[in-house]
Amino acid sequence: MRPIKFNVGLPNGDPAATPDRATADAMAAATAQSLGIEDNESVRTSLQVIIGTPDDVKRELTERIEKFGMTYFFLNFMMLDAAEMFAKEVMPAFSR
Numbered sequence: 001m002r003p004i005k006f007n008v009g010l011p012n013g014d015p016a017a018t019p020d021r022a023t024a025d026a027m028a029a030a031t032a033q034s035l036g037i038e039d040n041e042s043v044r045t046s047l048q049v050i051i052g053t054p055d056d057v058k059r060e061l062t063e064r065i066e067k068f069g070m071t072y073f074f075l076n077f078m079m080l081d082a083a084e085m086f087a088k089e090v091m092p093a094f095s096r
Contacts (some may be wrong), residue, residue: 032080
């Protein structure tokens with residue numbers, strides 16, 4: 001497997017790791033509203049957005065790596081604590 005690279009920026013981006021499903025749902029709704037999208041699920045299934053618990057984010061990243069061969073991700077986070085959670089709980093799963 002090729003190395004996975006993450007380029008992380010702050011703030012006001014779309015990807016976010018959240019501690020629980022309710023926070024992820026609220027972030028998806030806010031992102032949908034800011035993009036003018038009526039259906040929150042459309043935001044969740046967009047290739048431009050990843051929102052969910054650390055396990056959700058790991059699963060989605062793994063799927064994109066396997067399905068599309070993606071190995072470089074540019075991530076912007078809505079909140080600093082989401083970036084910290086991503087670094088602590090998601091990134092280690094992809095370091096080899």
